[in-house]
Amino acid sequence: MAGLYIHVPFCRKACTYCDFHFSTNLRSTDQLVEAIRKELHDRAEELAKTTVGTIYFGGGTPSLLQPTAIAGFLDDARKQFTIQPNAEITLEANPDDITPENLAAWKAMGITRLSLGTQSFREDRLRFMGRAHTAQQALKSIELIAKAGFESWTIDLIYGLPGMTIAEWDEQLNTALEFGMPHLSAYCLTVEAKTALAHQVKKGAVQMPEDDDQSAQFDHLIERMEKAGLVHYEISNFGLPGHFSRHNNSYWEGVPYLGIGPAAHSFNGTHRRWNVANNAAYVKAISNGGSYWTSEELTRAQRTNERLMTGLRTMKGVDISMLEIDALAINSSAVNSYVSKGQLVVSNGRLVLSRAGRHFADRIASDLFVTDHDR
Ligand code: SF4
Structure with missing residues (x-):
């Protein structure tokens, strides 16, 4: 059994805390989509002897691609690999891309699990984090997803924000639970090097909270989720039974996976390989037949x-x-x-x-x- 990961390296706006690989220059999306399809094709034999149990579209923001592009990746994967009949197929989406039309298209092409980058339901927090969507869009998108009939769905929330109180965090969790959320990924805000947040902290424009405050919010999170029946199955992940992320579980259990797209990592059981984290360099190398990755054998x-x-x-x-x-x-x-x-x-x-x-x-x-x- 193996996993397939496809990295879509585009976002509408750079969130202040984020150090993932993405570009806000959306002019090259078509070229990138073509390059990803070519990489999928060129590396098909790496999964020739196994069955793909999970597919994960991550980013970046995969939902900002036209649904036809995602469907194209899936068609290619279905032609090139043996996919388990009940494979988990996850798409990361942001609230500003959630429309009834997109939801219907994603469902029709076989997406089984939607992962929504909500982060907060409060306008002031979303502005602080530089998110591209509003609080209203966050709420509306969850309402639509909860009714869309996916096998599972999950949202991301961030705690440990400057000045956050337990009462504020509790209110955020309440809102999520009111929608019947079956899975939550909750991350404590951390200051990653070279991000806008790191710059703000360095200048003294933002003061990060004390460890004790973040720790108390983590405790509160565990209590609230356990009370709601969501199992704390990984430090940042909580799910109702039957809703744990199979794809991420495979990573944690050392199952091999093929990572496609700029900055994507692959692991075949002995070697780790990672693609260049630069969209232009990736497209150029893929089209010229050049090298676009580095690999190492794990000791x-x-x-x-x-x-x-x-x-x-x-x-x-x-x-x-x-x-x-x-x-x-x-x-x-x-x-x-x-x-x-x-x-x-x-x-x-x-x-x-x-x-x-x-x-x-x-x-x-x-x-x-x-x-x-x-x-
Ligand atoms: S939308 Fe996601 S990947 Fe893009 S900048 Fe924000 S946190 Fe990072």
Whole structure:
């Protein structure tokens, strides 16, 4: 089983916090669509011996392409790969692209799961984040999606915003839950290098909240979602049973995937490969038959550390028998320390974070990392 990821590198506007690869120059969308179709074709044999269980259109903003372009990618994928009959096919969409016509077209072409980049229902917050849509559009789009009949749908929300209170966060979650949201991805605002937000923080125009405030909002999020029956199955993800993201779960479980488009990453079980994060360079290389990617073979230590990093973020934790290097023995004092603090649990051959440990997932994982000198 494998996953297919297609990166659509365009956005109408740059959000202040975002460090993904995208361009706001929409003049080259046709060329890019053609180049992506060619890459899909050129790399078909990489998935020739497997079945594709999930397809994910991410970005950027895939929903700003004409539905015919997305349908074209899907037609190509169906011709070139063996796709599981009940494959999960996700499309990321922004509220300003949600219309009854687009929803009907996406559904007709086989999209099973819509992922809506809402981020907030408040106008002032959307303006602060530089989002291209209004609060009204966020609300209206969810109303339309909830009635559109997709197998599943999800929204993104951001917490940990400057000045955010628990009451404000609670109100945002209430709004989402009132629509019967089956899945939520909630991200704490972080300051990524070279973003507009990083510049604002550096200038002193924006003051980020204290860690304790963000931590309290994370706790509140877990409580509210659990009360509503949404399972906290990964640090940033909550879903009703049957609505967990199969595509993302595959990433976390080390399943191979093919990533198509500028900046897309691929993994075949041993090698990681990533495409150039530049639209013009990508189009040029694809059309000339030039090289547009870099790849590396993961070492045993890198594979072990990836399992720790991704596995610890999930509710199932890490299957200790799958670690190629015995990270628990090598880092026994760190493991014992986190276990005695009640943040880590070792049980039934798995390493799992406790509720308290979920606040420190990345730190705990990195304290258990190994090197290639370890055996
Ligand atoms: S719409 Fe999404 S990908 Fe585009 S800039 Fe905003 S957060 Fe980044």
